[in-house]
Amino acid sequence: MRPTFVFIILFLLASRASAQTITDHLMMPKKDFCTGFLYTYERWKDYWEGAQKRDNQNIGTLITSQIMWVGNYGLTNKINLIAMVPYVKTSATAGTLAGMEGIQDLTLAIKYALVKKEISSGTFTAFGILSGSTPLTNYTPDYLPLSIGMASTTVSPRLTATYKLASGWYALASAAYVWRSNVSLDRPSYFTDGNIYFTNQVWMPNQFAGFYSLGYNKNALQVEFNLTQQNTLGGGDIRKQDMPFVSNRMNSMRLGVLGMYYLPKPKNLALRAHVSYTLNGLNVGQSMAVMGGFLYTFHFVKNDNQ
Amino acid sequence: MKKFYIIVFTLMALLAMPFGCKDIGSSENLFPLTPANVDANAGTWKTILLTSANQISIPDPAVTTQQATYLTELEAIKDAQSKLTADQKRTIEYWSVGGVLRWNQLFRKLVAQFNLPPVPNVDGSYPFPDSENPFSNPQFPFANPPYAARAYSYVHVAMYDALLAAWYYKNLYKSSRPDSPYEVDNAIQSLMPKVDLPPYPSEEATMSGAVSEMLKVLFPTAVEEITKLAADQRNAVKWAGKATDTDIAAGLALGKAVATLITANSTGTFTLSGASGAKTINLSLTLASRGRFRTDNLGAAVGSAASWKALADAAIAKGETPWISLEVPPRPPMLPGFGTVKVWGDPGGATPKADNITPVLIIASERPVAPPSTTSEEMKRQLAEVKSYAKNVTRSQISIVHKWADGAGTYTPPGHWNDIAEEYIRDAKFSEVRAARAFALLNMAFHNAAVGCWETKYFYFNPRPGQLDGSIKTTTGVPNFPAYTSGHSTISAAAAAVLSYLFPQNTHYFNDQAKEASNSRLYGAIHFRADIEMGFSHGSKIGSYTVNFAQTDGAN
Numbered sequence: 127m128r129p130t131f132v133f134i135i136l137f138l139l140a141s142r143a144s145a146q147t148i149t150d151h152l153m154m155p156k157k158d159f160c161t162g163f164l165y166t167y168e169r170w171k172d173y174w175e176g177a178q179k180r181d182n183q184n185i186g187t188l189i190t191s192q193i194m195w196v197g198n199y200g201l202t203n204k205i206n207l208i209a210m211v212p213y214v215k216t217s218a219t220a221g222t223l224a225g226m227e228g229i230q231d232l233t234l235a236i237k238y239a240l241v242k243k244e245i246s247s248g249t250f251t252a253f254g255i256l257s258g259s260t261p262l263t264n265y266t267p268d269y270l271p272l273s274i275g276m277a278s279t280t281v282s283p284r285l286t287a288t289y290k291l292a293s294g295w296y297a298l299a300s301a302a303y304v305w306r307s308n309v310s311l312d313r314p315s316y317f318t319d320g321n322i323y324f325t326n327q328v329w330m331p332n333q334f335a336g337f338y339s340l341g342y343n344k345n346a347l348q349v350e351f352n353l354t355q356q357n358t359l360g361g362g363d364i365r366k367q368d369m370p371f372v373s374n375r376m377n378s379m380r381l382g383v384l385g386m387y388y389l390p391k392p393k394n395l396a397l398r399a400h401v402s403y404t405l406n407g408l409n410v411g412q413s414m415a416v417m418g419g420f421l422y423t424f425h426f427v428k429n430d431n432q
Numbered sequence: 433m434k435k436f437y438i439i440v441f442t443l444m445a446l447l448a449m450p451f452g453c454k455d456i457g458s459s460e461n462l463f464p465l466t467p468a469n470v471d472a473n474a475g476t477w478k479t480i481l482l483t484s485a486n487q488i489s490i491p492d493p494a495v496t497t498q499q500a501t502y503l504t505e506l507e508a509i510k511d512a513q514s515k516l517t518a519d520q521k522r523t524i525e526y527w528s529v530g531g532v533l534r535w536n537q538l539f540r541k542l543v544a545q546f547n548l549p550p551v552p553n554v555d556g557s558y559p560f561p562d563s564e565n566p567f568s569n570p571q572f573p574f575a576n577p578p579y580a581a582r583a584y585s586y587v588h589v590a591m592y593d594a595l596l597a598a599w600y601y602k603n604l605y606k607s608s609r610p611d612s613p614y615e616v617d618n619a620i621q622s623l624m625p626k627v628d629l630p631p632y633p634s635e636e637a638t639m640s641g642a643v644s645e646m647l648k649v650l651f652p653t654a655v656e657e658i659t660k661l662a663a664d665q666r667n668a669v670k671w672a673g674k675a676t677d678t679d680i681a682a683g684l685a686l687g688k689a690v691a692t693l694i695t696a697n698s699t700g701t702f703t704l705s706g707a708s709g710a711k712t713i714n715l716s717l718t719l720a721s722r723g724r725f726r727t728d729n730l731g732a733a734v735g736s737a738a739s740w741k742a743l744a745d746a747a748i749a750k751g752e753t754p755w756i757s758l759e760v761p762p763r764p765p766m767l768p769g770f771g772t773v774k775v776w777g778d779p780g781g782a783t784p785k786a787d788n789i790t791p792v793l794i795i796a797s798e799r800p801v802a803p804p805s806t807t808s809e810e811m812k813r814q815l816a817e818v819k820s821y822a823k824n825v826t827r828s829q830i831s832i833v834h835k836w837a838d839g840a841g842t843y844t845p846p847g848h849w850n851d852i853a854e855e856y857i858r859d860a861k862f863s864e865v866r867a868a869r870a871f872a873l874l875n876m877a878f879h880n881a882a883v884g885c886w887e888t889k890y891f892y893f894n895p896r897p898g899q900l901d902g903s904i905k906t907t908t909g910v911p912n913f914p915a916y917t918s919g920h921s922t923i924s925a926a927a928a929a930v931l932s933y934l935f936p937q938n939t940h941y942f943n944d945q946a947k948e949a950s951n952s953r954l955y956g957a958i959h960f961r962a963d964i965e966m967g968f969s970h971g972s973k974i975g976s977y978t979v980n981f982a983q984t985d986g987a988n
Binding site: 183184220221222223224225264265266268269311312313314315316317320321322324365366367368369 | 461537540541544545548549550551569571758759760761822825827830831832834835836837838840841842843848851898904905906907909910957
């Protein structure tokens with residue numbers, strides 16, 4: 127057991143983000159390090175107040191932009207270490223409320239290829255992933271929808287299964303259970319889900335996170351359609367004409383299209399783009415998100431296959 | 433090696449398990465109450481709305497309840513104690529922290545639950561909550577800060593007056609009924625902390641009747657919840673061996689009578705029944721006028737489109753920029769007539785004085801001087817100051833803004849100060865009647881501060897910073913009423929005045945907290961410095977009236 131491995135495990139805290147590298151079927155080979163920046167622009171005008179869809183002229187359009195650093199290191203051919211840190215900025219086009227910005231949560235993950243098996247003309251792979259996230263700054267989660275995050279520390283075990291044909295077509299299903307720590311508010315009392323609480327501590331319901339995709343990946347190209355599901359296992363609804371609250375039952379199902387392409391030149395540089403839209407939800411905005419960025423792979427050992 | 437990794441994975445998953453059971457710590461901040469002093473003479477203290485502690489008469493238990501009946505009531509307690517369920521034991525425990533503290537908490541919950549503004553209509557107009565149609569959209573009430581301040585004061589005054597009457601009769605009939613059931617019969621256990629007071633009438637039953645009847649009027653859609661809580665409180669004292677059915681029935685009738693005196697919407701003779709087990713006690717109450725709750729002018733607080741326009745016209749006539757709503761669509765101003773609602777200590781005009789509070793408080797005479805003109809250099813300077821807070825607000829200032837925001841969906845600033853007071857009242861181990869006095873004083877001061885502040889706001893009708901400079905963004909919602917003076921500052925200064933009187937050793941802390949609450953509105957960029965400073969001194973002055981009354985009410 128390498129000391130660095132132990133070190134990283136100890137610091138591994140959690141993940142609510144279903145970032146592609148955590149959920150996808152790709153693994154960095156040993157001593158490869160893939161890193162880059164991804165920019166996301168997300169906006170919504172309508173949101174679900176409980177199950178009731180509405181807009182709000184005192185919010186207008188809620189805009190969240192984020193730039194995220196991502197790194198993925200091949201510890202071995204079967205074990206990848208992943209890290210992500212986003213800088214998030216929010217604003218509303220109407221109303222008086224100020225936007226917020228800042229560094230949000232660090233996400234760390236270990237991805238382990240549990241099983242790899244040739245079945246007929248394809249390959250079945252199963253991954254076990256343990257990820258975690260924790261806030262890197264003291265931002266407030268009690269200012270939704272303009273907070274930059276939930277400020278909860280999370281731990282999330284995940285299983286991913288994928289079947290890929292030799293032709294490049296693949297299907298993937300991934301599911302995670304997300305444990306979320308309590309969060310602290312700046313106020314001594316709050317009302318949610320029909321009760322008043324005389325404490326600044328908020329119990330955060332855990333979540334189920336699902337990710338399902340169908341795609342094609344061969345040589346330098348990857349294209350896929352995906353569904354991202356978030357189900358919060360408890361929590362109250364936003365009351366009529368109330369603000370959202372950090373522990374609300376925030377559910378969503380998003381449809382996305384992903385494309386990634388390794389440029390012929392410069393070698394090892396990939397461009398990545400993802401567009402997604404909320405099909406249905408509870409206590410969340412119906413957002414359209416566009417993500418674009420680049421990833422560069424460093425090979426720390428000479429690899430004859432390249 | 434592979435196996436090793438699988439083991440590590442499993443271990444990590446197990447380590448994650450504690451996240452599954454993360455107790456937020458019970459939100460319970462109260463402990464079983466054993467009063468430091470039972471305040472046996474509280475029946476002699478000054479009442480607020482009752483003309484005297486014996487205005488409502490209750491019968492001598494020796495006359496209404498024969499010895500045989502009394503013994504049957506003791507048997508009923510023994511029978512109940514022999515089969516207490518876990519739920520019933522929890523109910524006893526729940527109410528053993530002191531009914532006054534518990535009801536105050538429950539009340540704050542109701543305020544938070546009902547403190548949501550109406551949703552605009554599709555045509556951009558706004559509906560108003562309707563007490564005759566409380567379940568509809570919008571729900572009734574909208575327990576906004578002035579509404580809540582008034583409500584908190586009425587309920588706590590009702591509770592206090594009812595307990596003063598209960599204490600009066602405990603003393604009057606102490607030879608008829610000197611001992612609690614557990615003292616009379618060794619087979620009866622005492623399941624609540626023992627309090628050395630005559631049990632008739634039961635203080636818990638008295639407050640259950642007074643508070644629940646008040647809350648039912650204020651929150652008509654929560655009647656089921658309120659009724660259950662009140663019944664629980666009475667059951668708890670019976671199961672705990674603290675009171676018999678007669679003690680409870682008399683207390684309940686007394687409490688209901690006090691609530692009726694305050695909320696009666698007609699005159700005449702009322703019969704108030706208190707029932708417990710097989711016992712019913714009827715009290716008679718004759719009222720020559722409707723209750724103060726019905727005649728304090730709240731009905732005029734909403735105003736009309738014409739009266740809202742008149743406010744703007746008056747500001748324009750003075751050469752000032754009138755307040756406009758920053759909400760979309762523009763929302764009518766919150767309770768513009770609230771400044772004319774009767775205060776505690778109001779002289780009552782031509783009619784007899786409505787309460788026993790002295791000195792008399794004339795709200796309009798306490799009104800702060802005019803704010804800097806909207807066209808003045810001073811206003812420009814103050815606007816620049818707000819803008820600099822908006823642009824450079826720090827994380828610790830945001831934390832102060834959010835700590836004190838107490839906006840929609842919360843128990844409001846008066847509720848926040850009740851929350852603060854709770855800890856001191858609990859730690860001082862006040863008797864029920866003294867705890868009720870503390871909350872009555874505090875909340876009467878809040879109501880007076882709210883009326884004074886609203887009178888000022890609508891007299892000057894001054895704009896918010898964000899109205900004069902649209903580039904000012906705020907870190908909390910902009911309240912939908914004029915800026916001058918700050919309600920938070922007025923309420924908090926009044927709170928500091930009353931709490932400093934009650935707990936003088938903590939004066940420094942209360943003043944610091946009040947200042948912080950006041951400053952939070954400037955940090956949040958929703959108030960000018962003039963609003964918070966004038967509001968603060970106004971609130972201190974109004975609070976001092978309540979303190980002056982407290983110094984002479986016989987409780988010292």
